[in-house]
Amino acid sequence: MAAQRKSLIVVALGGNAISRADQEGNVSEQFENSRHTARALAELIQEGHQLVITHGNGPQIGNFLLRNEAAAGLIYPLPMEVAVAHVQGGMGFMIGQTLTNELHAHGRREIVTTIITTVLVDRDDPSFANPTKPVGRVFAKGEAAKYAKSEGWAMKEISPGQFRRVVPSPLPRHIMEIDTIRRAVAAGETIIACGGGGIPVIRDPHKGLMGTAAVIDKDLASALLAAELEADTMMILTAVDRVSINFGKPEERTLETMTVAEAKRWLAEGQFPAGSMGPKIQGAVDFLEASKKPHAAVVIGPLEHAADALAGRVGTRIARH
Amino acid sequence: MAAQRKSLIVVALGGNAISRADQEGNVSEQFENSRHTARALAELIQEGHQLVITHGNGPQIGNFLLRNEAAAGLIYPLPMEVAVAHVQGGMGFMIGQTLTNELHAHGRREIVTTIITTVLVDRDDPSFANPTKPVGRVFAKGEAAKYAKSEGWAMKEISPGQFRRVVPSPLPRHIMEIDTIRRAVAAGETIIACGGGGIPVIRDPHKGLMGTAAVIDKDLASALLAAELEADTMMILTAVDRVSINFGKPEERTLETMTVAEAKRWLAEGQFPAGSMGPKIQGAVDFLEASKKPHAAVVIGPLEHAADALAGRVGTRIARH
Numbered sequence: 001m002a003a004q005r006k007s008l009i010v011v012a013l014g015g016n017a018i019s020r021a022d023q024e025g026n027v028s029e030q031f032e033n034s035r036h037t038a039r040a041l042a043e044l045i046q047e048g049h050q051l052v053i054t055h056g057n058g059p060q061i062g063n064f065l066l067r068n069e070a071a072a073g074l075i076y077p078l079p080m081e082v083a084v085a086h087v088q089g090g091m092g093f094m095i096g097q098t099l100t101n102e103l104h105a106h107g108r109r110e111i112v113t114t115i116i117t118t119v120l121v122d123r124d125d126p127s128f129a130n131p132t133k134p135v136g137r138v139f140a141k142g143e144a145a146k147y148a149k150s151e152g153w154a155m156k157e158i159s160p161g162q163f164r165r166v167v168p169s170p171l172p173r174h175i176m177e178i179d180t181i182r183r184a185v186a187a188g189e190t191i192i193a194c195g196g197g198g199i200p201v202i203r204d205p206h207k208g209l210m211g212t213a214a215v216i217d218k219d220l221a222s223a224l225l226a227a228e229l230e231a232d233t234m235m236i237l238t239a240v241d242r243v244s245i246n247f248g249k250p251e252e253r254t255l256e257t258m259t260v261a262e263a264k265r266w267l268a269e270g271q272f273p274a275g276s277m278g279p280k281i282q283g284a285v286d287f288l289e290a291s292k293k294p295h296a297a298v299v300i301g302p303l304e305h306a307a308d309a310l311a312g313r314v315g316t317r318i319a320r321h
Numbered sequence: 322m323a324a325q326r327k328s329l330i331v332v333a334l335g336g337n338a339i340s341r342a343d344q345e346g347n348v349s350e351q352f353e354n355s356r357h358t359a360r361a362l363a364e365l366i367q368e369g370h371q372l373v374i375t376h377g378n379g380p381q382i383g384n385f386l387l388r389n390e391a392a393a394g395l396i397y398p399l400p401m402e403v404a405v406a407h408v409q410g411g412m413g414f415m416i417g418q419t420l421t422n423e424l425h426a427h428g429r430r431e432i433v434t435t436i437i438t439t440v441l442v443d444r445d446d447p448s449f450a451n452p453t454k455p456v457g458r459v460f461a462k463g464e465a466a467k468y469a470k471s472e473g474w475a476m477k478e479i480s481p482g483q484f485r486r487v488v489p490s491p492l493p494r495h496i497m498e499i500d501t502i503r504r505a506v507a508a509g510e511t512i513i514a515c516g517g518g519g520i521p522v523i524r525d526p527h528k529g530l531m532g533t534a535a536v537i538d539k540d541l542a543s544a545l546l547a548a549e550l551e552a553d554t555m556m557i558l559t560a561v562d563r564v565s566i567n568f569g570k571p572e573e574r575t576l577e578t579m580t581v582a583e584a585k586r587w588l589a590e591g592q593f594p595a596g597s598m599g600p601k602i603q604g605a606v607d608f609l610e611a612s613k614k615p616h617a618a619v620v621i622g623p624l625e626h627a628a629d630a631l632a633g634r635v636g637t638r639i640a641r642h
Binding site: 024025026027063066067068070071074075076077078079081082085086087088089090092093094096097100101104105111113114115116118176177179180183184187189191199201207208209210211 | 345346347348384387388389391392395396397398399400402403404406407408409410411413414415417418421422425426432434435436437439497498500501504505508510520522528529530531532
């Protein structure tokens with residue numbers, strides 16, 4: 001199967017693939033959104049491409065932490081990294097099932113499978129000393145101080161009087177389950193991996209691998225996965241039609257293409273906000289610099305027009321030159 | 322690797338592998354218990370056997386449902402089958418990491434990997450009309466009636482004035498991700514699959530595969546997995562030293578060996594209680610009747626002496642003749 005594929009694409013699904021801001025976000029809404037996403041992904045597969053799918057988990061982790069909090073005192077909480085592992089299972093089940101059903105509706109027979117993925121980070125990643133990634137709900141000052149004391153959480157004032165817990169966002173160094181993923185991909189399977197950026201683990205010299213309360217950026221993890229799998233293309237599917245520079249200014253320019261050199265220059269200029277377009281462009285640079293394939297490319301484009309984005313009709317295409 | 326293995330063993334871990342009745346059951350206790358379990362499993366791997374690991378999820382699902390309940394009104398609940406998917410991720414991460422660390426401590430390099438597993442059940446399985454598997458906490462009569470009405474749950478009086486939710490326990494028919502599992506096993510990997518008996522799915526003629534609020538017995542799912550993988554041995558690791566008949570009676574007899582014919586006769590006599598030893602013996606019969614390997618065997622024995630049980634020094638060995 002793998003030999004006949006047109007190309008191998010690592011597809012990173014953004015938050016809008018499963019959760020929409022105008023919904024409560026409950027499970028039936030998530031399944032409904034997931035079915036829409038599956039249609040866009042199935043179109044790529046029907047065109048002959050092989051997909052490895054990654055996804056974010058922000059809203060789901062937020063809700064997981066809310067359940068933890070609501071049940072405090074009644075039942076033990078699940079730590080951040082264990083929550084990420086749970087949500088990989090839950091979201092992988094949902095995305096896998098809806099995509100499998102969409103493929104079966106086209107007469108195909110494959111089963112889209114989720115592999116629980118841990119991602120090694122450096123113990124001395126600078127982010128551990130400077131946590132910046134907000135997780136969970138907004139707290140008032142008094143609550144924030146209480147949790148900072150009882151749980152040891154780092155808290156950050158995100159707007160006056162409003163606090164959120166922040167966790168480190170270390171760089172992904174190695175995808176621990178890469179051999180399993182690689183073999184499944186070589187056999188032609190459609191695999192879901194690295195959900196939520198992967199479960200962050202450090203290597204302790206005495207205790208071995210250990211989960212750590214952190215969040216790995218899913219676009220950076222996807223870039224590492226794409227490089228390790230020698231993918232032809234990384235697609236970052238999101239809500240925007242194209243990447244812009246000078247966003248919101250008179251000289252704003254939307255981009256159909258971008259080179260790695262331009263991407264690096266604009267990243268250095270601060271053109272792309274941290275936590276949204278920034279890591280997507282950084283992931284694109286990471287993948288293209290690591291890839292050995294001369295034609296490797298990154299496409300950032302709208303989820304609902306994934307096939308058009310791959311063909312260059314919408315979205316922004318980033319390549320070496 | 323696979324060609325050099327001594328044998329392929331599907332190991333079904335019972336509740337005591339992760340949770341102990343004398344503990345609260347919090348995450349650090351679960352990791353500690355999981356490390357003990359990992360030592361027993363690593364001994365089998367060090368002896369040259371290849372393992373595929375399955376596990377129960379009773380306490381974890383119970384606690385998951387408690388969190389749902391505590392957060393009711395605040396955040397949407399996760400349905401039963403989605404809870405099973407989450408717990409496969411969380412427990413797979415824990416068991417995988419502790420076993421990986423134990424193997425690395427022996428100088429090995431493999432990464433134990435978890436595959437999210439859905440298991441097909443028949444839409445017309447008789448258990449859907451007669452749910453019997455208790456899940457979640459005990460309710461007083463008034464609460465039970467309230468949830469029966471608001472959630473449509475089937476409730477059962479398990480002792481006077483004490484009610485629990487009961488869900489169907491349909492028979493496992495097909496492991497949907499079997500091709501992925503089989504390929505990983507053929508490559509020599511140690512895989513965790515079918516957690517909690519697998520996520521139960523039915524095939525709807527219009528909607529395709531759909532999760533369903535049910536619990537598949539983990540020993541029966543393990544038997545199906547062992548048969549599909551053409552395992553040499555299925556080990557059911559639990560708290561007992563050996564299987565007994567006439568349990569608690571003067572004529573009680575503990576068994577070192579059992580044939581399939583004896584197992585079937587004693588099952589028909591009601592020697593083995595439903596929900597504990599019953600499904601273990603039924604799983605043994607299912608595997609041995611489905612297996613094409615003449616030397617296939619089932620070992621039921623104590624987790625902490627897994628290697629001794631495999632060697633026949635403790636536990637009960639069930640074989641065709």
